[in-house]
Amino acid sequence: MKKIINDVDNIVPEMISGLVRTNANLVRQIPNTTAVVRNDAKFSEEKQVGIVSGGGSGHEPLHAGFVGDGMLSAAVAGQIFTSPTPDQIYEAIKAVDSGKGVLLIVKNYSGDVMNFDMAKEMAEADDINVKSIIVDDDISVENSEFTQGKRGVAGTVFIEKILGAAAREGKSLDELVELGKAAIANTKTIGISLRAATVPAVGHPGFELKDDEIEFGIGIHNERGYSIEKIAPSKDLAQELSDKILADFSDQDGKFAVLVNGMGSTPLMEQYIFANDVLNHLQEKNIEVDFSKVGNLVTSLDMLGVSLTLMKVDDEWIKWLNEPVETIGW
Amino acid sequence: MKKIINDVDNIVPEMISGLVRTNANLVRQIPNTTAVVRNDAKFSEEKQVGIVSGGGSGHEPLHAGFVGDGMLSAAVAGQIFTSPTPDQIYEAIKAVDSGKGVLLIVKNYSGDVMNFDMAKEMAEADDINVKSIIVDDDISVENSEFTQGKRGVAGTVFIEKILGAAAREGKSLDELVELGKAAIANTKTIGISLRAATVPAVGHPGFELKDDEIEFGIGIHNERGYSIEKIAPSKDLAQELSDKILADFSDQDGKFAVLVNGMGSTPLMEQYIFANDVLNHLQEKNIEVDFSKVGNLVTSLDMLGVSLTLMKVDDEWIKWLNEPVETIGW
Amino acid sequence: MTINLEQATKWIDLFVDKLEENRSTLNELDTAIGDGDHGTNMDRGAKAIKEALAKKAPADVSELFKTVAFAIIQKVGGASGPLYGTAFLDMSKAAKEETDLAKLISIGNDGIKRRGQSDVNMKTMIDVWQPASEALASGDLTAEKVTEFLNNTKDMVATKGRASYLEEKSKGHLDPGSQSSAYLFESLLTAMEG
Amino acid sequence: MTINLEQATKWIDLFVDKLEENRSTLNELDTAIGDGDHGTNMDRGAKAIKEALAKKAPADVSELFKTVAFAIIQKVGGASGPLYGTAFLDMSKAAKEETDLAKLISIGNDGIKRRGQSDVNMKTMIDVWQPASEALASGDLTAEKVTEFLNNTKDMVATKGRASYLEEKSKGHLDPGSQSSAYLFESLLTAMEG
Numbered sequence A, B: 001m002k003k004i005i006n007d008v009d010n011i012v013p014e015m016i017s018g019l020v021r022t023n024a025n026l027v028r029q030i031p032n033t034t035a036v037v038r039n040d041a042k043f044s045e046e047k048q049v050g051i052v053s054g055g056g057s058g059h060e061p062l063h064a065g066f067v068g069d070g071m072l073s074a075a076v077a078g079q080i081f082t083s084p085t086p087d088q089i090y091e092a093i094k095a096v097d098s099g100k101g102v103l104l105i106v107k108n109y110s111g112d113v114m115n116f117d118m119a120k121e122m123a124e125a126d127d128i129n130v131k132s133i134i135v136d137d138d139i140s141v142e143n144s145e146f147t148q149g150k151r152g153v154a155g156t157v158f159i160e161k162i163l164g165a166a167a168r169e170g171k172s173l174d175e176l177v178e179l180g181k182a183a184i185a186n187t188k189t190i191g192i193s194l195r196a197a198t199v200p201a202v203g204h205p206g207f208e209l210k211d212d213e214i215e216f217g218i219g220i221h222n223e224r225g226y227s228i229e230k231i232a233p234s235k236d237l238a239q240e241l242s243d244k245i246l247a248d249f250s251d252q253d254g255k256f257a258v259l260v261n262g263m264g265s266t267p268l269m270e271q272y273i274f275a276n277d278v279l280n281h282l283q284e285k286n287i288e289v290d291f292s293k294v295g296n297l298v299t300s301l302d303m304l305g306v307s308l309t310l311m312k313v314d315d316e317w318i319k320w321l322n323e324p325v326e327t328i329g330w
Numbered sequence C, D: 001m002t003i004n005l006e007q008a009t010k011w012i013d014l015f016v017d018k019l020e021e022n023r024s025t026l027n028e029l030d031t032a033i034g035d036g037d038h039g040t041n042m043d044r045g046a047k048a049i050k051e052a053l054a055k056k057a058p059a060d061v062s063e064l065f066k067t068v069a070f071a072i073i074q075k076v077g078g079a080s081g082p083l084y085g086t087a088f089l090d091m092s093k094a095a096k097e098e099t100d101l102a103k104l105i106s107i108g109n110d111g112i113k114r115r116g117q118s119d120v121n122m123k124t125m126i127d128v129w130q131p132a133s134e135a136l137a138s139g140d141l142t143a144e145k146v147t148e149f150l151n152n153t154k155d156m157v158a159t160k161g162r163a164s165y166l167e168e169k170s171k172g173h174l175d176p177g178s179q180s181s182a183y184l185f186e187s188l189l190t191a192m193e194g
């Protein structure tokens, strides 16, 4: 394992320190936590619903990179691939509540769901109005009443963008919850990996793939996918992922937003080639794409791969996706 | 080699196509070229000195990702690690000239310098006023009258940012040339690599390093560095690079801007840890840092590593570095 | 059977020791069907509990459980943090009035089920907590039984927690949270014996 | 010695063939001390020249050189594109009046030096162009001499182009651009012979 780090046990605090020191105009660290909160001039004057997200580290720029005017109010970073603890989330909730309530955006992992729930209970004891929504866009996992359900992956960033813009516009907590649930229901993602991520404390990739193999349906914590296939040209990968996601929508009418997300070690060059192939394929199928985004947004340490997210959108959502924000990572 | 591509010979056009299609509000492709030019509403109305940069591909988001209001007017992409041809650069010059002249920002490689020179001669034949500046910030290479001189690397992005902001403010071509030269003289960079980049047509990393080795002073096209050492903690690397760069400045008074740049496959997490260590070390030395930036800005395909750039700045340069821009990659 | 402060303190001390000793066993179990950190997580919790108890000796069982709960909630994270944390927090609240051990454990078990939205047969720690709580109620919990409950998780298919992503492939492995819970109940039995 | 359209056409045809045949030789030389693409670059140029000449047969030597120059300038890129491109562009301009071969080559050599800000002994193609141009002027250029000029680059330390980053380590390798230039002059000699 070759990584530019110091002490394995100190990775997250050092990373957060680097992030806030190089972006002091945008964010500050909440004392004694690894949570960051908006630090721009507008923030202290503003009265809007606070939006807090968070989760394990290793997905940078998610979530701290999306804190800023028009997106998240605060983000809480846990240990690598490990949910943050409720006390840290609770501090973030307190830091962003302006009396209008706080919305928690939680990715669907049992640890995240439970820790955010506990933090919510702690904040409610302080009479803060807190609601949460659970993002579960990874359609490579079967959903069923009896399981953990689908995971929350790259689509989370579209949800954060739309809700952040809507909150800035003055939407109420209840309106945001409703909007968030609708947005999540219309967001679907599949990821592929060419090489697994190496968790620093483990020291080697989470799973092994042969030189010509690619795994479909992986999660952002090295969760295994649904099949291993021979690596194929970008356009075949684009077609396979697009079709699988489209088939999961009840119909293919209306407008779509597209996110091509790099998993951490994949050059932008390849992400753009893949995005080009996705757009070609969607065009052939007469699918209207009204917003698209490419880049390392929701990564998995040094994983090699990409994910594709399609979101069915209406005009107002497109407007919110397009609105300028002041963040590190959007 | 595992890459998400189609035909190796078609990488650059497909990449540019993906980039412009997913950023049509910002940039458009100049027909029959792999050059992109601003496409925002403001651009057509504006009368400012046009700023054109470019070079071989494989350094994304440089340069196309820095085209937009307040930064570059156009960017020309060559084949991977190969200078673009003069006719493409010439088309970009024509597309951005509004009568105020055009400034070319060229990284110091013999191919780039010569191809941009030829393009300049072609444009001068059309009575367009064109000047160029040569960025040579890589201090790991010895400079001398008899050699090719220092290479242009990550510091280029600071030069593009400052000149873009100054051009937007209405500075003349001659003023920009002078400003550019002063900025370049105050910009110094060293890069380190943990793993070389794999050029798609070659299929394997450009050089081999052992599992515990790191190379100091590499270039952004797999140019070998000045020494191979055992990998060390981030803070030791930060100290070694900072001190070497600082020693190259005649004095260490005044204000500095810092750029920690990821080489393509290095997670943001490690870049922030390294940035934190650089800031710690500079603080210990009582060096005033007034601007800092972290991220994958000037990459080398899938190289693992980072570069550190220090720039001696005055207040006006800091203002220009801080000004908002509308680009894909800044 | 009721539990007093001395017994409860011994219980927690034994549990904490077992977690520290078996950090790598728990990590290995979690590597097979999870993300390999259950040992690290519980060990972090164990150290936090020790530190908190060293700082201030609790006055009663309720306060002891609260100290344990807060240490776990603040330091463990992941799935096991809120689960063990909720169990001890709920037991702490109940212990203000209640001293019956079986009732307390049953309340802890309910807390886990509520927090985890889960039940028996999902290949989670509940598959140790719930039968253990029932056996305590009928007065016949033994170390052998605890091991039996733990071993029963081996052939289950996980439907909650990370292991559930593996579906059928989660079969054939012990559930790591059930292993740490087995340590909890083994410690409890030893503490109650004398 | 003057050069006519027939001879010049034959020269370029032979050169283009040699570039295509020796693509991998040139890449290998460039791999040792450059970035490994000189063969690919020149081959791209060769194909572009062929295509351009197939489209429209040039009326005179000046037009032929111009076609060659534009094909190279538009398709080669890198360092060799502007260098060969400038040489042929300058020779094309001169060929409107001038027919003396040695003079034309000397003008091409000057173009390379101007474009490359370089001179002899820097381990570049000039180390073939300049002595070849001088030998032509004195009427004694031979294939053996071309090979000798090329081989002389082996022990030079590069001070221009990518190889210069290697400093002393650039010694012991032929310069790739000198090898492609050697093909150019060997082709010229064959074309002029008959």
Ligand SMILES: Nc1ncnc2c1ncn2[C@@H]1O[C@H](COP(=O)(O)OP(=O)(O)O)[C@@H](O)[C@H]1O
Pocket: A082, A083, A110, A111, C030, C034, C035, C036, C037, C038, C039, C041, C042, C077, C078, C079, C080, C081, C083, C112, C115, C116, C117, C118, C123, C124, C125, C126, C160, C161, C162, C175, C176, C177, C178
């Ligand atoms: N929803 C749930 N209900 C009950 N127990 C659960 C649930 N999810 C996970 N667990 C328990 O937690 C254990 C894993 O804990 P740990 O590895 O520390 O957390 P994480 O899965 O976040 O890495 C599992 O072995 C299982 O016993």
Ligand SMILES: Nc1ncnc2c1ncn2[C@@H]1O[C@H](COP(=O)(O)OP(=O)(O)O)[C@@H](O)[C@H]1O
Pocket: B082, B083, B110, B111, D030, D034, D035, D036, D037, D038, D039, D041, D042, D077, D078, D079, D080, D081, D083, D112, D115, D116, D117, D118, D123, D124, D125, D126, D160, D161, D162, D175, D176, D177, D178
């Ligand atoms: N400044 C220069 N002056 C003259 N010749 C040069 C100069 N720079 C490079 N060359 C020649 O160009 C050759 C390399 O060409 P090529 O590999 O196609 O371009 P690049 O170096 O851009 O990859 C060198 O072998 C050398 O002969």
Ligand SMILES: [Mg+2]
Pocket: A081, A082, A083, C035, C037, C078, C079
């Ligand atoms: Mg975990």
Ligand SMILES: [Mg+2]
Pocket: B081, B082, B083, D035, D037, D078, D079
């Ligand atoms: Mg080249």
Ligand SMILES: [Mg+2]
Pocket: C030, C034, C035, C036, C037, C038, C078
């Ligand atoms: Mg785990």
Ligand SMILES: [Mg+2]
Pocket: D030, D034, D035, D036, D037, D038, D078
């Ligand atoms: Mg070359």
